[in-house]
Amino acid sequence: MKAMRSVAERANTIPGEFVLRKNLATSPISEIYLCTLNNIKAVVRFDAPCASMLAIHRANEVIVLNSIQDLQLSPRVLYHNQLEGVLIWKFIAGEEFSFDLAHQRESYLQSLGKGLKLIHSQATPPECLDIFSNSLSLYQSLLQEAPSKSLVERAFSLYEALSNDGSNYVLSHNDLNRSNLLWCNKVYFLDWEYSGPNHPCFDIASLAKTYNLMPAEIAYLADGYDGDHELFKIDTLNQWMQFISYLDEIWEIAVTTIQAQLKIKID
Numbered sequence: 001m002k003a004m005r006s007v008a009e010r011a012n013t014i015p016g017e018f019v020l021r022k023n024l025a026t027s028p029i030s031e032i033y034l035c036t037l038n039n040i041k042a043v044v045r046f047d048a049p050c051a052s053m054l055a056i057h058r059a060n061e062v063i064v065l066n067s068i069q070d071l072q073l074s075p076r077v078l079y080h081n082q083l084e085g086v087l088i089w090k091f092i093a094g095e096e097f098s099f100d101l102a103h104q105r106e107s108y109l110q111s112l113g114k115g116l117k118l119i120h121s122q123a124t125p126p127e128c129l130d131i132f133s134n135s136l137s138l139y140q141s142l143l144q145e146a147p148s149k150s151l152v153e154r155a156f157s158l159y160e161a162l163s164n165d166g167s168n169y170v171l172s173h174n175d176l177n178r179s180n181l182l183w184c185n186k187v188y189f190l191d192w193e194y195s196g197p198n199h200p201c202f203d204i205a206s207l208a209k210t211y212n213l214m215p216a217e218i219a220y221l222a223d224g225y226d227g228d229h230e231l232f233k234i235d236t237l238n239q240w241m242q243f244i245s246y247l248d249e250i251w252e253i254a255v256t257t258i259q260a261q262l263k264i265k266i267d
Contacts, residue, residue, distance in 0.1 A: 021033060035074050047086075054180060063125050095184075109220035110221070111186060111224060155246035171195070173206075
């Protein structure tokens with residue numbers, strides 16, 4: 001297997017005046033840096049080899065981001081090169097979304113619910129791929145051995161039961177954790193690599209799980225969302241959160257499995 005080019009080598013392929021600066025994060029999937037592109041403060045993501053073996057699709061991510069730019073809730077893409085695994089977006093100043101002070105919780109959660117509703121109300125681009133379903137299929141193929149197979153079966157059985165409730169699928173972020181939410185007078189949603197159609201409860205339950213929301217706080221989120229309160233039923237969201245816990249565990253096992261496969265191919 002041909003090794004992916006280094007960060008420095010790929011940085012040299014970026015047109016214009018590009019300056020690589022501080023490393024912000026490193027994961028099995030990518031390396032993220034602060035940078036400037038043509039004197040614009042930006043963030044660049046360089047894919048790791050593991051990313052190419054997941055069901056994510058970088059061109060799809062750009063399609064989604066471009067389709068929701070008018071909402072002003074997400075980064076603006078400045079440059080992308082799918083072959084080199086490079087994506088650059090304009091830097092957004094802010095801090096991790098939180099509500100440490102009690103008086104902030106209601107207004108922050110309503111703002112978060114309002115932002116999520118805007119995304120869910122946006123038309124899914126016709127060319128958008130179903131990254132979520134594709135990811136589930138990949139995990140199922142990778143995790144064929146017990147006990148992982150049993151975990152996948154439990155998770156998929158629960159997802160099928162939850163998702164077949166007659167709700168329309170919506171454009172969803174599909175990865176709403178703390179690191180992907182930024183606050184700067186309003187909420188911004190970052191890292192759209194898993195975005196695509198999904199049941200609206202997946203994003204809602206992801207927020208409830210990420211912030212360990214109590215029923216009263218979920219009600220604030222629902223007020224901001226200003227939609228079908230059936231989506232915010234506590235018992236239903238608890239089941240969705242259980243599915244998300246399964247999925248987090250499955251993702252970790254899948255990435256570890258892919259890394260092992262890559263090592264064998266390179267060796």
